[in-house]
Amino acid sequence: MRTICAVLILAAGLTGPALAAETPAGGAWLDCSVATIGAYRDRVTVSCAASTLRGGVDAPREFAIEAMDPLTDPVLRLAMAAKSGARPLAILYVKDPAANPPGCAADRCRRIAAVELK
Numbered sequence: 001m002r003t004i005c006a007v008l009i010l011a012a013g014l015t016g017p018a019l020a021a022e023t024p025a026g027g028a029w030l031d032c033s034v035a036t037i038g039a040y041r042d043r044v045t046v047s048c049a050a051s052t053l054r055g056g057v058d059a060p061r062e063f064a065i066e067a068m069d070p071l072t073d074p075v076l077r078l079a080m081a082a083k084s085g086a087r088p089l090a091i092l093y094v095k096d097p098a099a100n101p102p103g104c105a106a107d108r109c110r111r112i113a114a115v116e117l118k
Contacts, residue, residue: 027113029092030059034083037076042102044072046079046091046112063093064104065112078117090116 032048039045048061065072082089092114097106104111 032089032091037079060110062109063112064101066101078115088118
């Protein structure tokens with residue numbers, strides 16, 4: 001199978017409906033060329049060399065998920081596979097910076113809700 005997919009649903013902590021594989025209100029998919037991956041005490045981060053929203057609009061380039069989130073390990077594994085294989089990583093992120101995990105600056109970073117290795 002050429003495409004490895006991990007649908008990651010946000011854990012409790014956000015108001016409104018949970019984010020799923022389809023683009024929800026308040027979320028957006030983008031294609032990311034992974035530049036860096038970071039693992040910190042409180043979060044895992046993915047930075048994109050370039051990122052484009054589906055539809056061609058510019059998008060954020062930094063994304064994060066809490067270190068203790070049950071979805072962190074799949075995010076980390078798929079981001080590493082994308083970087084090492086020079087493959088795009090589709091990221092579903094929450095547009096509202098109020099949902100950002102600790103250390104994810106509101107002016108440049110957004111919460112990861114799901115990833116898909118292309």
